[in-house]
Amino acid sequence: MIGLTELRNTERELHQFGTRVIVAAVVVLASFVLLGARFVWLQLIQHEYYHTRAEDNRIAIVPLPPRRGLIFDRNGTVLARNYSAYTLEIAPRKVHDVEDTIKMLSEVVAIGPRDRSRFAKHLVEARNAESLPIRTRLADEEVARFAVNRYRFSGVEIKARHFRQYPFGATASHVLGYIGRIDARDVEELETLGVEANYRGTEYIGKRGVEATYQQSLHGVTGFEQVEIDAAGRGIRSLSQTPARPGRDVTLTLDIRLQEVAEAAFASRRGALVALDPADGAVLAFVSMPGYDPNLFVDGIDLQSWKALNSSADRPLNNRAIAGLYPPGSTFKPFMALAALSLGQRTPNSTIQDPGYFVLGERRFRDSRPGGHGTVNLRKSIVVSSDVYYYQLAHDMGIEAIAGFMRQFGFGSRTGIDLEGEAAGVLPSPEWKLKRFVRREQQRWYAGETISIGIGQGYNAYTPLQLAAATAAIANGGALYRPHVVAHIDNPRTGERESIAPQLLRQIPLKPEHVAFVQEAMAGVNQEGTGARAFAGAEYTSAGKTGTAQVIGIKQNEKYDESKVDERLRDHSLFIAFAPLQSPKIALAVVVENGGFGSRTAAPIARTVLDYYLLGKRTEASVQESDDADMESP
């Protein structure tokens, strides 16, 4: 009986439970249907309204990009400035068909093939950009014509923008560099610096040269404006404003007139020149030829110009002064002489016999002058540029001593100049060879290799800047300064000035009489030696040394015949100099690619630069005839 009631109870309970489950299911379904109805309301019926609100109805924070700082030369001449102009910009994400829009736009505003290819390049490089320029520097009437047709183009706007202008064009282009649109790599770098917020609204960034190295100073501080925006995306009113603070102005150590003279002296030749103030390492002229017009990059370079610059055999984008590596040739000899004196290997009076060749084991090393220079002492070795003297000297000193001494002058290490892309060069030593090569027989240092190091050939490879800095160290008695192109940075609002202090990298321990001896010998080069022709009639005292760097190896029993060698395989012409002899004001190094003997092309360029800097005289660099070639050494 009891069991039966329990069973019946259980059955009743089960039935009741079943009912409740059904009730629950109905409630669940009803609730979900109601939610579904809510979605239909929001997402279908009210969709347009919410879509518009999602797009536009909000308070926008509009960044106010700062005005970029100006760049001046040491005399206050403007080298980089800004001007404002109207640009026509397309917001790629707000436009359905970019091609179509451009076609329609070209009926209103002139759009050339260069504009199109430039826009195409922007589109590839900056996919996430809010708006990209299709035309820059619109004329007033074009602005007016677009304004009338504005309703036809959603996602296209006219904007007033600041543009960079380099009034001197290609002059000093390798120092100034240029600005370009911020790309993905720049963004990454800004993020690692933690300054990306300050670049909201900024479109351009320094890509090369001073524009790049002093980017953070030039940029300034971005301001912000809170703007209420209506459903159509137009600003209604400004709610608050924090003005931008303009970038700081940068003044270079460069003298743009000297720079112009130096660049003109190169004419159409390729090469580099660096002129320094021996007192503090300030760069007075910095030439890398050919240059390029940085104005091309300002509103985005078009594809054709970019390809032309990149594929030119003259490599105009290559900064030869800090990235070009050249064997110093005979310009290395004054440093070798100084090493010989400092290390006690030679005295000024010790002499050798130069029969025109040097024998090491089985090998004969030729002098550039077939019969040799006869009896040669240290001074004469520099003045006439005797090779045999330095073959013997290098052999006596050994490679370790040479490398150890030259390292002090900064050969083979970056100077740390305030420009990007500097190469370190190669200061040859057994240690370097061990690192450089993998195969055992290549890693070994051969005694014969030391011999060619002595005359600046072999593995020697330095930048013109290194050569100039080392020359300045001879000029000033052994102080190696870090070269710099910027003199001071000024805040245009507060007048606050940050001066770039000269930075002494090293005071090389040299005996003053040794330095004086080498200086005097170098003065002899310009008076009676290989530089005499170029410096004939100079109204100041000067010291110099010619050099010729082989581009191709000439076999020892072959004669180098310039006329038979392709122009680009001809020797490089080098010259180092400083002036005046007492308390020098300028030290420089010149490399003329494929210029032949140093006395022929590089020395006249040096003369022109020194003339202008010391006397304010403009002279034409004249190429000398080859009749004094027998005075030369390779």
Added chain:
Amino acid sequence: MELTRGTIRRLARSSIDGIDGTLLTVVLMLTALGIATLYSASEESPERVVSQLRHLAAALAAMWLAARTPLPLIMRSALPVYAVGLLLLIGVALFGDVVNGARRWLSFGVMRFQPSEMMKIAMPLMLAWYFHRNEGSVRWREFSVAGVLVAVPALLIARQPDLGTALLVAAAGFYVIFFAGLSWKAMGGLAALALASLPPIWSLLHDYQRQRILTLLDPTQDPLGAGYHIIQSTIAIGSGGLSGKGWLNGSQAHLEFIPERHTDFIFAVYSEEFGLIGNCVLLVLYTLLIARGLAIAAQAATLFSRLLAGAISLIFFTYACVNIGMVSGVLPVVGVPLPFLSYGGTALLTLFVAIGLLMNVQKQRKLIRT
């Protein structure tokens, strides 16, 4: 060889024994949608996703345990778990950590723990056990005791203050009472009482809670303050349209207009990117989950398992409905995560334990049939 292979096969079969394929499939689909949305909501950075996957691994292990622990053992543990939960709640009230102005967390050295989360499971377990113990003689007295068992922890949680969780815990208890057969008349009376108690409760509410209710009624009143969440999330949902803006393309979410977009408001991100179609998919998945749970409940062998399975199914429903209703602007903002989609380890763990319990009930029915 033969022997070991056989052993392995037997081991493999026995390890998935008790895992309900339908439930697991639905739940994993929901979790997958959640992780996809989470990836979008966290600006495509994988950290949160990886962390949520780690939570998922732990949750699956907990589910497996919950599904395989013998039911009698679970029944016996109901009272102790409930008691411990209650003690911890008292502990929180006395010594808890204050986070965001609310005292919800208990610190155990390196980890912090929300006892209120534990109550979400402990509550239905306790009540199911209590009714099961009094099976056949459930009368007014039993229902009153059950009411007290529900009210005490719910009030403690409400005092933290965490109104959302308090309501959910109370709802979990109420569902057990509902399935246990509280008469419709009594429920009607309770509803009337609840309505009558609204004014005094209103006076007890914190300002921010009142604000939430007021802004729910008219979010435009306070567009930059409390109404901001609701306005932005409805804009997100509405702008999604029929088919959504596409995965990773929600502008509201990516422009950071949606607050709490990884946790409580993840539905707004989902809805903006997948649109009405995506919402329907989500509702269908929840319906399948709840239907499966109710079916398991309807066929369960004992009163305990019936009540437990039924209550758990409705808990899933409540979570989903309250969260979606809140984000789409028809219910107050009460801080309830969207089940299986919202980011958070504790919530995921609780949900998967509940799934495991459902599976356990289902397995037991199978055993009795055979």
